[in-house]
Amino acid sequence: MLRIDPTNAKLFSPMTPNQQLVEFAHSIGFQLAAIIPSRPSTHLQHLEDWLDQGCHGEMTYMSRNLDLRAHTALLHPGTQTVLALAALYKQEQSDPFLPAYARDADYHDVLRARLKQLVRFAETLVGLPKAAIKARGFVDSAPVLERDLARLAGLGWIGKNTCLIHPQLGSYLFLAEVCLPFDLAAETPPALQPERCGTCTRCLAVCPTNALAKPRWLDARACISYLTIELRGAIPLHLRRALGSHLFGCDDCQSVCPWNRKAPTTIEPAFIAKEAFQPIDFLGLDEPTFRAKYRKTPLFRAHREGMARNACVVIANTRQREHLPALADTLRRDPSPMVRGHAAWALGELGESELLRDAHAAETDASVLEEISRALAEPTDRQPQEQEEGERS
Numbered sequence: 001m002l003r004i005d006p007t008n009a010k011l012f013s014p015m016t017p018n019q020q021l022v023e024f025a026h027s028i029g030f031q032l033a034a035i036i037p038s039r040p041s042t043h044l045q046h047l048e049d050w051l052d053q054g055c056h057g058e059m060t061y062m063s064r065n066l067d068l069r070a071h072t073a074l075l076h077p078g079t080q081t082v083l084a085l086a087a088l089y090k091q092e093q094s095d096p097f098l099p100a101y102a103r104d105a106d107y108h109d110v111l112r113a114r115l116k117q118l119v120r121f122a123e124t125l126v127g128l129p130k131a132a133i134k135a136r137g138f139v140d141s142a143p144v145l146e147r148d149l150a151r152l153a154g155l156g157w158i159g160k161n162t163c164l165i166h167p168q169l170g171s172y173l174f175l176a177e178v179c180l181p182f183d184l185a186a187e188t189p190p191a192l193q194p195e196r197c198g199t200c201t202r203c204l205a206v207c208p209t210n211a212l213a214k215p216r217w218l219d220a221r222a223c224i225s226y227l228t229i230e231l232r233g234a235i236p237l238h239l240r241r242a243l244g245s246h247l248f249g250c251d252d253c254q255s256v257c258p259w260n261r262k263a264p265t266t267i268e269p270a271f272i273a274k275e276a277f278q279p280i281d282f283l284g285l286d287e288p289t290f291r292a293k294y295r296k297t298p299l300f301r302a303h304r305e306g307m308a309r310n311a312c313v314v315i316a317n318t319r320q321r322e323h324l325p326a327l328a329d330t331l332r333r334d335p336s337p338m339v340r341g342h343a344a345w346a347l348g349e350l351g352e353s354e355l356l357r358d359a360h361a362a363e364t365d366a367s368v369l370e371e372i373s374r375a376l377a378e379p380t381d382r383q384p385q386e387q388e389e390g391e392r393s
Contacts, residue, residue, distance in 0.1 A: 017125050018184045024121050025085055028114050029268055030176075031169060032086035034153035034190045038072045038079045038179070043148035050217070057221040059230055065143040072149070075142060076179040078133035083118065083178040084146075084153035086164070087111065089271040090172035090263055094255070097247040097314065099225075100172055102298040103273035109296065110270045111139040111176050118178050126182050139176040146175040154190030160215035161203035161253035167196065170263030171254050196259075203253035208242045212253060224250035228310045229302045234338055234367075237374075240313050240345065247279055247314050248299055248307065279311035279318075283326045308339045316346035324352060331359045331368075341371035348375025 015023065018035050025033035044066065056062040068075040072082050089107065091100040101107060115137025122128075122135045138144050147164050151157060156166040156173075163171040197215070204212045211222040220226040224246045227235050235243070254260055266272065277299070285293075290304040299307060312330065315323050324347070331343040340363070347355050353376055360372045 020125060021083060021118070021122055021184065025083065025118060028117055029087055030085045030114065031088045032150075032155045032166065032173070033083060034155060035081055035083050035180075035184050036149070036153045036189060037183075038082050039152075040071045041069065041145045041148050042152070043145050044070045047145070053219075055217075055219045055221065057226055057230070058232065059220065059226070061143075069143040069145050072144065072177075072179050075144065076136050076181075078181040079179040080183045081180045082149060082153075083122075083180060083184075084150045084155055085118075085176045085178070086150060086155050086166070086169070086173040087114075087176070087268070087271075088169055088172060088264065088266045089174055089268070090170065090260065090265045091271075091273060092265045093273070094251075095273065095276065096245050097279065098277060099249040099251040101174070101271075102248050103277075104275070104297070105270045106296055106298050106300070107174050107271065108139055108141070110268075111174060112137070112141075115139065115176060115178060122178065122180055122184075126184075128182070133181040135178055135180050137176065137178045139174070144177060146177055149177055150175050151192065154192055157193045157195045157197075158216055159203070159257065159259070160197045160201065161212060161257065162216055162218045163254060163257075165196070165257070165259050167193065167259065168263070170260035171257060172260065172263065172266075200258060202256040202258070206252050206256045208244060208246075208250075208252060209239055224252075229306070232303075232306070234341060235309065235313060237345075241317060241349075243310075243313050243317060245314055245318050247277070247282075247310050248302055279314040279320070280323050280326055282307040282311040283323075283330050305336045305339055308334065308336070309342045312339065312342040312346040316349035319350070321350060324350065324355070328352070328355045328359075331355070332362065337365040337368050340365070340368045344368060344371040344375050348372075348378070 022033045022035065051063050073079045089101050095103060119135045119137055147158060150164050156164040159165040159171060164173060164175065165171045166173065204215065209222040209224060211219050213219055222239065224243055227239060227243065228246060228248050285304060287304055294300045308330065312327060315327060327343050327346050331340050331347065334340050334343065344356060344359065356372050356376050360369065363369050363372060
């Protein structure tokens with residue numbers, strides 16, 4: 001892959017500035033890159049309809065700054081063109097508890113470093129004076145409709161699972177963009193990718209919680225990624241079993257997509273998993289320990305309470321009875337009533353009535369007492385099923 005020194009950008013005269021910038025983006029690890037004029041989004045009405053129906057749940061930030069989301073020139077005044085980018089993160093091996101993007105370094109940190117390189121290169125490329133408006137890069141850090149920008153740049157189409165899909169690279173893509181305060185889009189604009197999902201509905205059918213109610217419409221309130229990452233309170237009772245083994249996020253609607261079947265895997269070391277996480281890893285941690293261990297990983301976004309809450313649910317769903325002592329200790333000692341409540345639910349699912357009765361006598365928080373009482377009054381319906389399966393075998 002061609003490497004370009006940002007300090008000598010103008011030496012590469014055979015290529016246009018547009019081509020040089022795209023080539024430099026490729027050289028530092030972005031598999032897809034294209035430049036388009038800054039213009040109003042075509043997706044804003046869809047977003048407003050989605051917000052009107054409350055599909056964003058507790059993500060109130062989604063309803064703010066709609067004017068900035070509508071146009072990059074308002075988000076970063078002076079923007080004339082946008083460099084849309086995508087980096088592949090597909091892994092060779094799947095993980096029973098975590099999606100592909102959550103198994104190693106926080107991709108925000110990795111991509112921000114690359115965006116800084118791109119900004120420096122772009123400004124050197126055009127000889128931008130020090131007093132001028134600067135270029136600026138974004139990755140999940142601003143109100144940007146990045147999938148729509150990527151679509152308009154020809155990087156892919158929006159699939160029925162709401163992900164951007166590229167015909168060769170699939171949908172395991174991190175998206176980013178650089179707002180440029182100069183015109184580099186004078187060349188022929190990139191062609192839009194045709195929508196190629198056809199009649200396939202595998203992503204809709206596989207969703208454990210039916211969050212994909214219809215093509216390209218994701219109700220976050222039922223989405224496992226929202227429930228395990230963004231939601232700060234208790235996971236709704238009727239959705240806890242549907243979480244299955246999903247400790248943080250969910251890749252189900254991507255894993256079944258035919259366009260990901262032959263897509264290549266990443267060769268970027270920062271995106272290749274080096275450590276396997278287990279649900280039990282998140283029980284018994286205090287806040288300083290959690291911060292020290294997970295601050296530089298995507299898991300930090302769910303906070304200590306969220307990861308402990310998720311761990312309780314997954315341990316119950318995957319029937320990890322060897323972790324009963326940890327669940328019981330969590331119910332007795334965790335400082336968060338929400339976490340204690342989910343530990344009570346998990347013990348109820350595992351049929352541990354005696355442990356629940358002991359905890360009930362010592363508990364003082366009303367919400368936890370309610371979870372314990374419910375777990376005692378409504379024994380799990382899984383145990384008879386397990387017994388029948390044992391008898392048939």
